Amino acid sequence: MVFGGGGLIYAGLNDGGPDGGSILPGALSAGDSTTGPSAGAVDTAADVSASPSPTGPSPEELAKAERAKREKQLTAALKKLTASSPEFSVAVQDKKTGETYAYRGDEKYETASIVKAQILACMLLKDQDAGRDPSSAEMTLAKPMIQLSDNNATTSLFTRIGGKTAVGKCNKRLGLTETAVNTSWGLTRTTVDDQIKLLGEFVDTKGPLDADSxxxxxxxxxxxxxxxxxxxxxxxxxxxxxxxxxxxDTRSADGGLWAVNTIGRVTDGDDVDVSVAVLSHNNKSMQSGITLVEKVAKLTRQYLKY
Known part of the structure; x- marks a missing residue:
């Protein structure tokens, strides 16, 4: 991502006489008469009025400069947090403006249970392809998978829709180019860049998921x-x-440290329409991981002001 600063350049007029000094419209020299302006004074006024007016940045350019400034400040704040915390990445997409921000967007992390949103999307696409609504049996698994993060329900649904191979093919339709599906679904690896894409597909009226899905x-x-x-x-x-x-999730392979991730959207009519993904690992506890991902998410809102 490219970050830049914005500045305003003010153009001035320099219409003057032989001495190089500037003469403002209507200004009189020491020898001018207040009752009958000389030909020289008239010519000077005409010259000034014919000059182009100073112009500044457009509203769009100002907004872009302000956005770049906020992104630069956010990146600095996240870098400072990185120095004293476990590793994390974050991405934000503002659907209202079309702007996307990512910090370490292409770093890969194990999904743990956020992959369940991905499995849900693939189930819905599979049903669309078959020209039917999700079956009651599928919804009996999908509901606890998402609402309760039930692992047994997830394993059953993952297998039902075709497992690693089917979800891998589904990912291509969803545009998830940086996500590698694992047979043990919780060990699937992904990036915040991909998770933002997934969240976007859940609301894209022109995407693969239809209105019912x-x-x-x-x-x-x-x-x-x-x-x-x-x-x-x-x-x-x-x-x-x-x-x-x-x-x-915690694994002995990671020394008992925790991977803690969160993905989701925040909306409020026409005012707010934002997707956020925060991934982290090597947290000392689940609670410290929750504290970290929430702090990161809050920083994005503080600086990007969505």
Whole structure:
């Protein structure tokens, strides 16, 4: 991502006499008469009025410069946090402006349970291809998979829709080019760049998911169990709507440290329409990981002002 600063350049007029001094419209020299301006004074006024007026940056250029300034400040704040915290990455996409920000966007992390949102999308696409709505049996698995993050339900649904091979093919349709599906679904590896793409597909009216599929995904991700509405929901203000899928896991291979991830969206009519993904690993505990991903998400809102 390219960050830049913006500045204003002010152009001045320098219309003057032989001595190089500037003469303002209507100004008189020491020898001028206040009752009958000389030919020289008239010519000077005509010259000034014929000169182009100074122009500054357009509103669009000013907005772009302000955005670049905020992104630069956010990056500095995240770098400072990185120096004293476990590794993390974050991406934000503002659907209202079309702007996307990413910090370490292409770094790969294990998904843990956020992959369940991906599995849900693939189930919905599979049903669309068959020209039918999700079956009651599928929804019996999909609901606890998303709302409760039920692992057994996830394994059953993952196998039902074709496992690693099917989800891998589905990822291509979703544009997830940096996500490698694992037979043990929780060990799937991904990036925040890809997770932002996935979140975007859940609301893209021109994407592969049709209106009914998008509605189903929203309903499930908007009604997660209260004990799991941490992460992205922490940045939602009163009256705003959120969707979320969180992931957390610890492995002996990582020395018992925790991977803690959160993906979701925050919306409020025409005012806010933002997707956020934060991935992290090597956290000392699940709670410290939650604290980290929420702090990172809050920093994006503080500096990007969405």
């Amino acid at each position: 998008r509605k189903t995904a929203f309903k499930l991700m908007n009604t997660v169990n209260a004990a799991q509405d941490w992460g992205v929901p922490a940045i939602a203000k009163s009256g705003e709507t959120f969707t979320v899928k969180n992931g957390w």
